Amino acid sequence: MKKLTITLAFLFSITFFAYPQKSPLQGVRGQGITVEPTFWWTNMHNPALQLMIYGKNIAKWDVNIDVPGISVVEKKLTDNPNYIFLYLNIAKDAKAGYFNIELKNGRNKQTIQYELKNRVPNSANRESFSEKDNVYLIMPDRFANGNQMNDSIKGYFQGANRSDLAFRQGGDIEGMIQKIPYLADLGITALWTTPLLDNNDTQYSYHHYGATDYYKIDPRLGTNDDYLRLSRTAQQHGIKLIIDVVPNHCGGGHWWVKDLPAKDWFNVWDTYTSSNYRMTAWTDPHASEADRYRLTHGWFAPNMPDLNLSNPLLFDYLKQAYIFWIERAEIAGMRVDTYPYNDLKTASAFIQAIRDEYPRMNVVGECWVKTPAEIAYYQSGNNNKDGFDSRLQSVMDFVLKDKLQEVFNEKEGWETGTAKFYSHFAQDFVYANTNLVMNFVDNHDIDRLSIAVKNDVKKYKMALAMLTTVRGYPQIYYGTEIMLEGIPGDYQGHRFTFPGGWADDKRDAFTADGRTADENEIFDYLKKLLNYRKDNPVLQNGKMTQFIPENGVYVFFRNNDEKTVMVVCNNNDEKAVLDTKRFHERLRDYEIGVDIISRTPHELKDGVEIEGKTVLVLELGHWL
Numbered sequence: 190m191k192k193l194t195i196t197l198a199f200l201f202s203i204t205f206f207a208y209p210q211k212s213p214l215q216g217v218r219g220q221g222i223t224v225e226p227t228f229w230w231t232n233m234h235n236p237a238l239q240l241m242i243y244g245k246n247i248a249k250w251d252v253n254i255d256v257p258g259i260s261v262v263e264k265k266l267t268d269n270p271n272y273i274f275l276y277l278n279i280a281k282d283a284k285a286g287y288f289n290i291e292l293k294n295g296r297n298k299q300t301i302q303y304e305l306k307n308r309v310p311n312s313a314n315r316e317s318f319s320e321k322d323n324v325y326l327i328m329p330d331r332f333a334n335g336n337q338m339n340d341s342i343k344g345y346f347q348g349a350n351r352s353d354l355a356f357r358q359g360g361d362i363e364g365m366i367q368k369i370p371y372l373a374d375l376g377i378t379a380l381w382t383t384p385l386l387d388n389n390d391t392q393y394s395y396h397h398y399g400a401t402d403y404y405k406i407d408p409r410l411g412t413n414d415d416y417l418r419l420s421r422t423a424q425q426h427g428i429k430l431i432i433d434v435v436p437n438h439c440g441g442g443h444w445w446v447k448d449l450p451a452k453d454w455f456n457v458w459d460t461y462t463s464s465n466y467r468m469t470a471w472t473d474p475h476a477s478e479a480d481r482y483r484l485t486h487g488w489f490a491p492n493m494p495d496l497n498l499s500n501p502l503l504f505d506y507l508k509q510a511y512i513f514w515i516e517r518a519e520i521a522g523m524r525v526d527t528y529p530y531n532d533l534k535t536a537s538a539f540i541q542a543i544r545d546e547y548p549r550m551n552v553v554g555e556c557w558v559k560t561p562a563e564i565a566y567y568q569s570g571n572n573n574k575d576g577f578d579s580r581l582q583s584v585m586d587f588v589l590k591d592k593l594q595e596v597f598n599e600k601e602g603w604e605t606g607t608a609k610f611y612s613h614f615a616q617d618f619v620y621a622n623t624n625l626v627m628n629f630v631d632n633h634d635i636d637r638l639s640i641a642v643k644n645d646v647k648k649y650k651m652a653l654a655m656l657t658t659v660r661g662y663p664q665i666y667y668g669t670e671i672m673l674e675g676i677p678g679d680y681q682g683h684r685f686t687f688p689g690g691w692a693d694d695k696r697d698a699f700t701a702d703g704r705t706a707d708e709n710e711i712f713d714y715l716k717k718l719l720n721y722r723k724d725n726p727v728l729q730n731g732k733m734t735q736f737i738p739e740n741g742v743y744v745f746f747r748n749n750d751e752k753t754v755m756v757v758c759n760n761n762d763e764k765a766v767l768d769t770k771r772f773h774e775r776l777r778d779y780e781i782g783v784d785i786i787s788r789t790p791h792e793l794k795d796g797v798e799i800e801g802k803t804v805l806v807l808e809l810g811h812w813l
Contacts, residue, residue: 221245224290225506226513227404228304231285233512234313234546237262239505240290240303241450242273250294258283259305265502267451274502279305309519317551318429318522320624321729322379323657323719324664325372328633329382329410330357330395332667333364333690333699342408346391346442349409351691354681357395362411364690366422371699373426375670375712376719380423381431381524383633385410389442390492396633398526399440399493403510416518429521431553434511436539437530438493446494454503456486456495463487464495468529468556472563485532498535508542515547525581528554528567533577540580553583553627561588561616570621583625586661589613593630593655594641597648597760597802607743607760610655614735614745617660624730626661630669633683637668637675644672646707647802650714651758654804657718658747658756660733670715671698671708714786718806721785725808727752734775742767742799746775755782757797757805767797782807 222244229238242252248270254261258280265274285307292299318324334340334349340359341348349359362385372380387402388394397407406413420430439445445454464487470476471484488495498504514520523543528536544550556567564586565571567579592609599605604612617623630638630652642648649672656663667673668687676682689697697703704712722728727749735745741761747754753775759765769776782791785806791797799805 222247222292222299222301224301224303225404226509228306229279229513230306230308230516231279231283232281232308233279235542236279236281238277238279239502239509240273240275240277241506242275242290242292243271246270247273247292250292250297250299253291253293254288255291256283256288259288267502269448269450269452271448272450274505308516312516312519313547314549315519315521315547316429317547317549318379318431319551320662321723321726322429322662323377323723324379324381324431324627324662325375325377325667326381326629326632326664327365327383327667328360328396328684329362329365329385330360330397331684331686331690332360333368333687334359334361334692335363335365335367336361336411337692339409339411345389345394345409347394351686354684355393357409358686358691359409360686360690361409362406362415362419366415366419368690368699369419369422369426369428373428375665375716376723377428377665378723379429379431379522381522381664382433384433384435384526385416388440390440391442392492398435399438399442400435401440401442401444403439403507404513413517416514420519424519430518431522431524432511432514432518432520433524433526434543435526436496436498436507436536437527438489438495441492441494443494451500451502453497453500456488456497458486461488461491463491464489464530468558469563471529471533472558472566485530489527489530498531498539504535504539504542508539512543512546515543515550521550523550523552525552525554528556528579528581529558533579537578537580544580551582551625552580553585553625554579554581556581556584557587559588561613562619564588564626565619565621568621568625571619572621582622583627584620585627585629585664589659589661590629590631590635593652594636594638597642597645597651599760601738601741601760606741607738607758610659610743610758611735611738614659614733623660623733624662627664628656628659628661629664629666630656631666631683632664633666634680635683636677637666637673637683639672640675640677644674644707646672646710649711651760651802651804653711653715653718654756654806655758657715657722658728658754658804658806659745660747662729663719663722665715665719670712671704672711717786721806725752725754727754736772739771740765744772746772748775753779753809754785755805755807755809757799757807759799759801759803759805762801764798764800767799769793769796776809778811779809780811782809 225241248266260278262276262278285305287302287304290301347357350356384397385406386400387405387407388397389401406416423430465483470480564584568584569580569582596609689699727747731747731749743758745756
């Protein structure tokens with residue numbers, strides 16, 4: 190997630206000047222009344238359902254539901270008379286279909302029809318992503334434009350403007366659907382998209398991290414049904430869909446801003462106050478409460494109101510919103526944005542509440558901290574001294590990302606070059622489960638790997654080889670497979686459009702004919718790595734054994750009961766011959782190592798020859 194620099198006056202303009210009137214009400218409607226969620230399902234694990242009912246002075250109205258299997262548990266009001274939070278119990282014998290919500294105020298009566306749907310069979314237990322997966326990250330606006338008719342939509346501030354990367358480019362869900370076969374061919378098994386929810390903001394709306402409607406896919410990206418179609422198309426190609434969950438903030442254009450459900454719905458300051466962005470305050474044993482308060486209650490950006498999840502009504506509302514999409518779009522996993530910017534106990538409860546509905550659901554959290562110990566603090570099952578459990582089974586290895594961008598530019602030394610890999614993995618004792626650490630070389634918030642290695646193909650391939658063979662599982666950012674360029678230190682520079690994703694592009698890098706020689710070399714190399722990893726559990730959860738680097742060469746092994754893979758990383762410019770005697774405990778009686786890329790056999794007995802600036806990945810075996 191990125192920070193935005195926008196003046197406070199911008200937020201005020203959102204608050205006091207009306208948006209183009211679509212009516213801010215997007216839920217089920219009676220006469221000027223909105224109900225959210227827009228519909229729900231029978232047979233959920235949690236029988237409780239919160240309905241947010243919004244309308245002028247609605248709090249004065251009585252509410253009645255007279256339907257078998259559905260009962261009103263509690264009617265909760267706030268300091269704003271325009272809201273009712275109605276809690277229902279949906280019994281196991283409740284039938285799918287429409288039922289009436291009766292509203293009465295004196296002689297005035299209104300009826301709202303509400304729908305309960307049947308769940309997809311076994312929806313609660315669908316398989317989630319795991320260490321077995323190769324994850325691909327897409328920022329939809331930048332990937333492919335499959336439907337030019339939705340590039341600009343009436344009533345939305347920003348339409349497509351390809352003259353400037355700070356504006357929308359026009360990529361959409363249809364574009365992603367069309368490229369699913371491409372991803373499957375590459376070896377991708379899980380797809381994480383940045384958020385797709387409605388984001389009617391005047392600036393930077395393309396990143397969609399500031400929702401303005403929690404029950405609507407942004408029409409410039411597609412429809413609610415398109416999201417389900419994306420998920421099902423991905424499923425047909427063996428790809429799981431991961432939703433990006435944003436519990437910390439909404440968008441400044443959300444209609445709540447003009448009519449707050451409660452005074453404490455947002456974290457409010459007398460004057461605009463940003464977060465201090467110092468997530469270390471959570472793990473610092475000497476931290477002040479003032480610093481932690483500023484971290485969690487300060488706003489991430491002026492146009493992103495900070496949500497107060499300590500308000501139980503908001504907590505339930507947002508929890509249900511993401512359960513809605515997981516159920517509606519058949520989602521298989523979650524990625525949580527800016528996790529440590531929330532109160533941690535509340536964030537943990539929030540994630541667990543969703544996992545209660547989906548007990549097999551894996552969750553990876555963005556905890557952008559700079560030491561393995563701090564990252565590991567956020568992985569569930571870590572038995573932290575303070576008793577905190579994040580409920581995140583997986584965490585993102587921001588430290589390894591730094592190493593992968595640095596090591597191949599450095600000379601070998603006691604603490605430089607591949608010694609950084611050795612030292613990094615030597616600290617893996619801090620993790621509860623190293624298999625569920627997400628590895629990556631770049632993403633939408635950092636410089637691309639191409640920038641870090643200055644488009645050096647050898648160094649680039651070394652980073653990809655390490656990314657896909659070390660413990661944990663890899664995340665590939667769109668365009669990494671073709672060494673997509675960028676601009677260092679510039680958020681828009683991390684988010685170039687994919688060549689060939691637009692009808693007027695001069696070339697189509699989704700095809701071999703449209704790629705340059707270097708791009709094809711990298712694409713083919715990564716494709717072989719990813720598909721080998723997909724088909725071989727040894728690189729998914731096999732034991733990792735590493736040896737201290739010597740003479741600029743770093744060696745580690747992955748093994749399970751079926752296979753052993755040897756990875757040799759030569760960070761020198763010159764060719765090296767590796768004496769294999771030192772590795773006998775893992776080589777044992779293996780006679781050859783077959784290069785998984787070229788299928789060339791290497792004799793192990795007399796040493797392994799490896800070119801300079803190369804990573805050799807060998808599957809060990811015997812001569813026939």
